[in-house]
Amino acid sequence: MILTLDLNSEIPIYQQIRDRVVEAVAAGELAEGAALPSTRQLAADLGINFHTVNKAYDLLRREGLLLLNRKSGAVVRRDARSGPxxxxxxxxxxxxxxxxxxxxxxxxxxxxxxxxxxxxxxxxFRVRPEGARVEGESV
Amino acid sequence: MILTLDLNSEIPIYQQIRDRVVEAVAAGELAEGAALPSTRQLAADLGINFHTVNKAYDLLRREGLLLLNRKSGAVVRRDARSGPxxxxxxxxxxxxxxxxxxxxxxxxxxxxxxxxxxxxxxxxFRVRPEGARVEGESV
DNA sequence: CTGCCTGCTCTATTACTTATAGAACAGACC
DNA sequence: GGTCTGTTCTATAAGTAATAGAGCAGGCAG
Structure with missing residues (x-):
């Protein structure tokens, strides 16, 4: 998952992370079941605070897009083929x-x-109908 | 100009005003040259502070959509037919x-x-190619 | 000229958001 | 045991949103 942010943007960082993840799922780059980097890992890669990533992930969870737990980390919960x-x-x-x-x-x-x-x-969107790069990706 | 706001929305009031004006211009309800209520008038009608309306109008001015001056008040500066x-x-x-x-x-x-x-x-959009209700409207 | 309305500007306050930071806990895994 | 995970708590600094009141300069109708 290549995630490009603009830290100088007026759009909040956590919102940008959320948007990029949504777009990646829509484009088929992330399919249902794909694992995302941990909050601390992604924060380190992006050079930001892990609380900010946490906020983005929590937002995605509330939108039904992510599944978060200690066991599996952050996992994509649904994609374009998951239903109405x-x-x-x-x-x-x-x-x-x-x-x-x-x-x-x-x-x-x-x-x-x-x-x-x-x-x-x-x-x-949906350029990768079967998942390429769905697991263990780095930023 | 019938302007409906949701004061309990998470979307800022000034942003909602801006959005409604943009949509009204797109729909042809407000054409180039149409006059909008004064900031104090609109604020009174909506039951909000006139500074909030001022902020919305200023945003629309910076986007090139409104022309503001003491002479003519707030006037629509462009619409769908004003150019690229x-x-x-x-x-x-x-x-x-x-x-x-x-x-x-x-x-x-x-x-x-x-x-x-x-x-x-x-x-x-553009349901009213020639302006109906473009002048002296109330909220 | 007077009074009123206009956009515009200034200060100020309250509440909330954004992003930072550090610490700690429970569960999973090797 | 050590390390990773999500999760939760407090805290702080900066910014935004919305409120409020006061005032100024210009247009315009009476």
Missing amino acids: PEPGFTDDWGARLRTLLAEATVQGLDGAAVLAACGRTVGG | PEPGFTDDWGARLRTLLAEATVQGLDGAAVLAACGRTVGG
Whole structure:
């Protein structure tokens, strides 16, 4: 798992970690059952505090994406093939989608360009249908 | 401009105001040149502090969407027909799009469903090509 | 001219968030 | 026993969010 962060970004570090993990799972780089680095390990690799990684992992756990325990460490709990969204997710997500697409529209991207960008992005996911690099990866 | 906020949301109020204005412009409810309520007026209508509205308007101004001055008050500076995006916008926006679409993918929405949602959302914009309710609106 | 409304700026306070840090505990594994 | 794991506690410094009040300069209607 190559994880690139921008420590100078206005986006909180723990949020960036969360986003990168979500994207990696969507892209098929991390499949269900894949092990993530331990909080202390990842923190050391990224040069940040392990509490920050802990916060990111805890957020991912609350979102249903990670399974955390002393036994197995941090493990991916679901991916794109694990089943339909949990109830309540789609409404919230739809609202955020509306805001984001409105932003592009307002800035002058026409509907076709917006949809093309969406298509390109979605097409970029699931590039590794069977897991490559799912276990014992380093940052 | 009907502006509905959730004061109990985890999303900051000033951010919600910004998002609603962006969506209204994308939907054609506010066209270039349309006047928005004054900061004090909107704050009173929403039952919040005028500094919070000020912060939202200032954010919209920095994004190039609003024009603020003592003469004309708050006026919409651009809409979907005002021209192409400013340089640098698309990269940042694309990254945020990637994160958001990854989130849906991971939660089990398949590519077709995601693109359908995008299509529906974009199709919902620009419903009023010529401005209705652009001037002197209340909240 | 007066009064009012406008954006705009300043200080200030309270509460929460972010990121840091250090310490400790229980369970698993070799 | 030693080392790794997640987990939990306290603590601190810096930043953000939202509140509040005061004031200024300019436009404009009366």
